[in-house]
Amino acid sequence: MSKNTLYDKVWDSHTVAKLDSGQDQIFIGLHLIHEVTTPQAFGMLKEIGSGVAFPGRTIGTVDHIIPTLSQIRPYEDEQAEKMMAALEQNVNEFGVRFLHLDSGKQGIVHVIGPELGLSQPGMTIACGDSHTSTHGAMGSLGFGIGTTEVGHVLATQTLALNRLKVKRIEVTGALGPGVTPKDVTLRVIHDLGIKGGLGFAYEYGGDVFDTMSMEGRMTVCNMSIEGGARIGYVNPDETTFEYLEGREFSPEGEAWERGLAYWRDIASGDDAEYDDVYEIAGESIEPMVTWGINPGHSVGISQPLPEVGSFAGEDRKTAEHGYDFMDLRPGESILGTKVDVAFLGSCTNSRISDLREGARLLKGNKVHPGVRMLVVPGSQQVKQQAEEEGLHEIFNEAGAEWREAGCSMCLGMNPDKLVGAERSISTSNRNFIGRQGSPRGRTHLGSPAVVVSSAIAGCIADPREMGEQA
Amino acid sequence: MSTKRIEKIVGKAIPMPRDDIDTDRITPARFLKSITFEGIEKALFCDERENTPDHPVDNPAHKGANMMFVGKNFGSGSSREHAPQALKRFGVEVLVGVSFAEIFAGNCFAIGVPLGVASADDVNELIKQAQEEPETRFTVDIRNATVSYGERVISIDIQETRQKAFLAGTWDMLANLRGNLPQVEEVAQSLPYVTNFESEAQ
Ligand code: SF4
Numbered sequence: 001m002s003k004n005t006l007y008d009k010v011w012d013s014h015t016v017a018k019l020d021s022g023q024d025q026i027f028i029g030l031h032l033i034h035e036v037t038t039p040q041a042f043g044m045l046k047e048i049g050s051g052v053a054f055p056g057r058t059i060g061t062v063d064h065i066i067p068t069l070s071q072i073r074p075y076e077d078e079q080a081e082k083m084m085a086a087l088e089q090n091v092n093e094f095g096v097r098f099l100h101l102d103s104g105k106q107g108i109v110h111v112i113g114p115e116l117g118l119s120q121p122g123m124t125i126a127c128g129d130s131h132t133s134t135h136g137a138m139g140s141l142g143f144g145i146g147t148t149e150v151g152h153v154l155a156t157q158t159l160a161l162n163r164l165k166v167k168r169i170e171v172t173g174a175l176g177p178g179v180t181p182k183d184v185t186l187r188v189i190h191d192l193g194i195k196g197g198l199g200f201a202y203e204y205g206g207d208v209f210d211t212m213s214m215e216g217r218m219t220v221c222n223m224s225i226e227g228g229a230r231i232g233y234v235n236p237d238e239t240t241f242e243y244l245e246g247r248e249f250s251p252e253g254e255a256w257e258r259g260l261a262y263w264r265d266i267a268s269g270d271d272a273e274y275d276d277v278y279e280i281a282g283e284s285i286e287p288m289v290t291w292g293i294n295p296g297h298s299v300g301i302s303q304p305l306p307e308v309g310s311f312a313g314e315d316r317k318t319a320e321h322g323y324d325f326m327d328l329r330p331g332e333s334i335l336g337t338k339v340d341v342a343f344l345g346s347c348t349n350s351r352i353s354d355l356r357e358g359a360r361l362l363k364g365n366k367v368h369p370g371v372r373m374l375v376v377p378g379s380q381q382v383k384q385q386a387e388e389e390g391l392h393e394i395f396n397e398a399g400a401e402w403r404e405a406g407c408s409m410c411l412g413m414n415p416d417k418l419v420g421a422e423r424s425i426s427t428s429n430r431n432f433i434g435r436q437g438s439p440r441g442r443t444h445l446g447s448p449a450v451v452v453s454s455a456i457a458g459c460i461a462d463p464r465e466m467g468e469q470a
Numbered sequence: 471m472s473t474k475r476i477e478k479i480v481g482k483a484i485p486m487p488r489d490d491i492d493t494d495r496i497t498p499a500r501f502l503k504s505i506t507f508e509g510i511e512k513a514l515f516c517d518e519r520e521n522t523p524d525h526p527v528d529n530p531a532h533k534g535a536n537m538m539f540v541g542k543n544f545g546s547g548s549s550r551e552h553a554p555q556a557l558k559r560f561g562v563e564v565l566v567g568v569s570f571a572e573i574f575a576g577n578c579f580a581i582g583v584p585l586g587v588a589s590a591d592d593v594n595e596l597i598k599q600a601q602e603e604p605e606t607r608f609t610v611d612i613r614n615a616t617v618s619y620g621e622r623v624i625s626i627d628i629q630e631t632r633q634k635a636f637l638a639g640t641w642d643m644l645a646n647l648r649g650n651l652p653q654v655e656e657v658a659q660s661l662p663y664v665t666n667f668e669s670e671a672q
Contacts, residue, residue: 020640027657039505156647255667
């Protein structure tokens with residue numbers, strides 16, 4: 001059993017009671033809500049005549065269903081309009097803060113939480129969306145929940161949860177040129193498998209994480225769930241505190257000092273014990289791209305695609321299905337695979353550093369005529385920042401579409417979708433069949449650098465071969 | 471604490487003799503779009519009811535029934551919570567069948583609908599009884615894990631931890647969590663970030 005890790009400390013300090021089910025009742029420090037997973041939960045509150053227990057610890061926004069071409073209402077999609085109206089009514093009725101479209105702060109929940117200083121070290125953070133693991137980058141325990149659980153948090157600010165084991169993922173040394181946090185997370189999932197993290201929280205550490213930016217840490221923690229780990233976190237350090245200082249909801253003055261003391265104290269101790277440790281040498285990580293139909297189906301971009309025989313049992317069937325669906329063959333190179341769409345966005349890679357990286361590589365280049373490229377900022381604040389820096393002009397000049405904040409083409413719930421059997425290279429986090437809105441659409445996941453180099457080349461391309469730029 | 475003990479359910483039964491009835495048949499996919507569960511009972515088997523003139527759910531002889539007898543692998547397919555919600559809101563308080571899909575069973579437990587598992591022969595007998603003599607009053611006894619009518623007593627399997635939770639009334643997780651609200655307040659007070667570090671934590 002793990003001991004004295006951040007996970008253990010936060011779990012223990014947030015435990016309310018031991019339940020008859022054998023689970024622990026855990027206090028939730030921050031509850032983020034959005035339009036998709038809340039209407040039924042609010043309905044449940046009304047049925048039992050309950051209010052929101054801690055409205056001050058709940059905050060809402062809209063992200064999944066809003067169109068990114070124009071956020072102006074009413075929406076063409078009746079369902080989207082209905083969800084929006086329901087959320088507006090519920091936050092009003094229950095007195096919950098809501099970052100609406102006119103707030104200037106709307107965005108994907110997992111982008112705005114850290115951006116506003118809402119997500120802080122040592123908190124438990126829940127949201128009705130699997131990628132809530134993102135907030136682990138702040139040194140908190142963030143995890144996704146279902147609609148029924150959203151109701152539980154609204155009514156009691158607690159959840160019934162099973163304690164997880166803790167696996168330390170240690171990435172040593174340094175990353176090579178052109179290798180990014182996205183490649184680190186894809187490599188972890190590649191090595192440990194999409195079920196490797198079931199029952200675990202991942203603690204990421206080692207030199208590579210010590211020197212990684214906060215936004216890079218968010219990219220890695222975001223995809224923990226794709227490896228089966230409901231929670232992934234990095235211990236808070238000076239990088240974390242520097243990022244947090246001065247954000248809208250961060251403490252100030254003396255409170256800031258008290259915050260620092262709490263945050264330093266909550267990090268895993270030197271004597272922390274783990275249930276398991278996995279080590280990767282940073283130098284061995286290449287830019288990664290997925291070739292199949294789950295995020296574990298990935299390959300170092302210069303490596304031949306894996307033989308089906310390297311998978312066992314059920315996994316072999318999935319791999320065969322993956323090759324078939326993606327129209328690729330083992331042993332071949334992924335480089336040169338033609339793409340129709342390039343998507344730079346989603347809660348994995350839509351922050352300002354992702355856009356800066358994209359713009360840096362696109363500058364002076366053109367998106368290939370055969371490629372439709374979408375650049376979608378993760379929040380209104382990211383959009384504004386990018387425009388102040390003139391990044392949107394670089395995207396527009398290169399022939400990419402610069403959009404409004406939202407989830408966009410990460411999932412098929414808004415107008416941004418693949419069409420027919422289109423093939424995309426995407427910075428999002430799921431390459432499941434149908435995920436990007438077309439049942440026959442094919443998705444390759446990669447870093448912002450891989451997406452941009454591929455958008456320029458018209459086919460999957462190695463960002464390290466973009467000459468001086470990469 | 472919770473007073474929602476479930477010990478005994480007595481009433482008429484709706485017989486649903488087929489196997490592999492999936493959640494899409496129980497509540498067709500288009501109802502996923504609805505944003506509340508209110509009125510979801512209208513969706514119960516609605517597509518097949520439309521095409522089957524004497525569907526058991528519409529048969530006046532079964533009106534007022536509060537339990538359902540089903541075949542093998544009931545509730546398979548998509549994990550939607552709509553299916554058990556529709557059953558419960560329609561008035562089905564307990565189901566007895568040959569087997570149930572796992573996620574469906576979990577979703578039923580969460581809303582307090584016990585599931586009893588019996589052999590195919592026993593289930594067929596129950597189904598036949600409900601079909602031939604729809605006025606029969608059945609008793610599902612959760613404590614003794616039996617279904618009975620007249621002199622006949624049939625044993626059923628109820629998953630042990632769930633059986634206990636039904637009897638103790640602790641199946642209702644939300645009620646359990648709400649029962650501890652005073653302790654929740656205490657834990658909140660002890661966490662310095664709850665006041666955004668404006669005051670020393672206690
Ligand atoms: S960007 Fe994608 S993964 Fe992230 S919250 Fe939106 S839909 Fe979910």
